[in-house]
Amino acid sequence: MIRTVIWGLGAMGSGMARRIASKPGYQIVGAIDLRPELVGSDLADLEGLSTIPRGVIVSADAQGVLADTGPDITMVATNSFVEAVLPNLEAVLNAGSNCITLAEEMAYPWKSHPEEAAALDQLAQQCGVTLLGTGVNPGFVLDTLVLLLTGVCSYVDHIFASRVNNLAEFGPTVMQSQGVGITPSEFDEGIRRGDIVGHVGFRQSIDMIADAVGWSLDEIVEERQPILSSVQRISRYARVEAGMVAGCNHVAYGTMNGREMIRMEHPQQVMPELEDVSTGDRIVIAGKPDIRMEISPEIPGGVATINLAVNMMASVLTAPPGLKTMLDLPLPHYTCLDGC
Ligand code: NAD
Numbered sequence: 608m609i610r611t612v613i614w615g616l617g618a619m620g621s622g623m624a625r626r627i628a629s630k631p632g633y634q635i636v637g638a639i640d641l642r643p644e645l646v647g648s649d650l651a652d653l654e655g656l657s658t659i660p661r662g663v664i665v666s667a668d669a670q671g672v673l674a675d676t677g678p679d680i681t682m683v684a685t686n687s688f689v690e691a692v693l694p695n696l697e698a699v700l701n702a703g704s705n706c707i708t709l710a711e712e713m714a715y716p717w718k719s720h721p722e723e724a725a726a727l728d729q730l731a732q733q734c735g736v737t738l739l740g741t742g743v744n745p746g747f748v749l750d751t752l753v754l755l756l757t758g759v760c761s762y763v764d765h766i767f768a769s770r771v772n773n774l775a776e777f778g779p780t781v782m783q784s785q786g787v788g789i790t791p792s793e794f795d796e797g798i799r800r801g802d803i804v805g806h807v808g809f810r811q812s813i814d815m816i817a818d819a820v821g822w823s824l825d826e827i828v829e830e831r832q833p834i835l836s837s838v839q840r841i842s843r844y845a846r847v848e849a850g851m852v853a854g855c856n857h858v859a860y861g862t863m864n865g866r867e868m869i870r871m872e873h874p875q876q877v878m879p880e881l882e883d884v885s886t887g888d889r890i891v892i893a894g895k896p897d898i899r900m901e902i903s904p905e906i907p908g909g910v911a912t913i914n915l916a917v918n919m920m921a922s923v924l925t926a927p928p929g930l931k932t933m934l935d936l937p938l939p940h941y942t943c944l945d946g947c
Pocket residue numbers: 614615616617618619620639640641642684685686687688695709710711714741742743744745746780908909912
């Protein structure tokens with residue numbers, strides 16, 4: 608049995624726990640979270656996790672859980688940023704456990720956080736384990752999938768990728784980080800303060816693509832604009848009056864020798880259908896040959912992240928030690944052993 612610890616029991620961590628518990632050959636041996644309402648609970652008593660065998664008690668003592676359970680692999684779903692997850696990842700590697708993290712900045716930290724990436728790579732190698740950062744985006748839609756499509760090209764001139772999605776199912780943290788429900792001037796203020804961030808991971812996706820195709824970029828520019836609603840939009844966690852902000856239109860592009868080579872757009876808003884905006888993922892590669900791919904509606908973010916991370920576990924367990932990205936491991940895929 609592959610002994611697995613889940614670190615972070617939010618939407619993603621509990622989704623992964625549910626999926627891993629039904630995966631033949633895998634066993635959840637530990638669960639870590641800081642939330643007082645979770646600590647001390649049996650994992651099986653948490654919402655949606657009743658199929659998990661009883662006896663795994665949620666603990667805030669990460670070091671204790673890792674030492675007591677000796678996991679083969681730990682799934683870290685706590686935070687988006689390298690600075691925040693670094694101590695979590697070091698603890699996991701030092702415990703001799705392989706690791707998959709959903710932290711967006713860990714999907715390709717080699718350019719944005721070179722020192723941290725090199726140190727984690729070295730630690731993983733010393734400990735004889737593998738560390739992977741992945742998720743739907745970054746990790747798949749705007750990078751791995753883009754690169755896969757370039758595999759049939761003899762020349763690539765420019766890459767465009769966009770992801771138009773609906774934020775309605777996300778919770779208050781996401782609403783706040785996208786500026787949903789506030790005035791345009793409050794949005795501008797939030798951008799200045801750094802409370803409104805839009806999408807985390809453009810930089811990592813663009814770096815991954817550029818490094819893989821061999822483009823040495825001058826710079827990556829990111830721009831965030833409010834998406835203003837002309838109608839009232841009311842969802843579970845958001846109330847947007849006409850004239851207020853329904854989301855954030857986040858755009859990023861990378862240039863080489865002053866010329867744009869990669870452009871990405873990720874407008875995220877609540878209930879885009881109220882203004883006839885269709886959701887979807889689109890990749891356009893201008894090259895030889897030209898490639899156009901459209902997925903409509905978009906690949907659903909939450910469930911796709913959970914499935915991708917769980918589907919990558921076997922590859923991480925058998926990979927050589929070190930810090931890996933989706934470029935280093937075999938293509939992600941479903942296997943019917945998972946429950947067919
Ligand atoms: P969430 O806020 O629902 O859950 C995070 C959980 O981690 C919470 O229960 C919190 O209490 C716990 N936590 C935070 N810091 C902790 C710590 N130091 N020790 C123990 N527990 C800790 O978030 P989520 O929706 O489950 O997502 C988790 C992370 O994954 C987020 O940062 C999110 O942005 C990221 N994510 C990435 C992708 C991707 O495509 N790469 C996709 C989805 C989510």
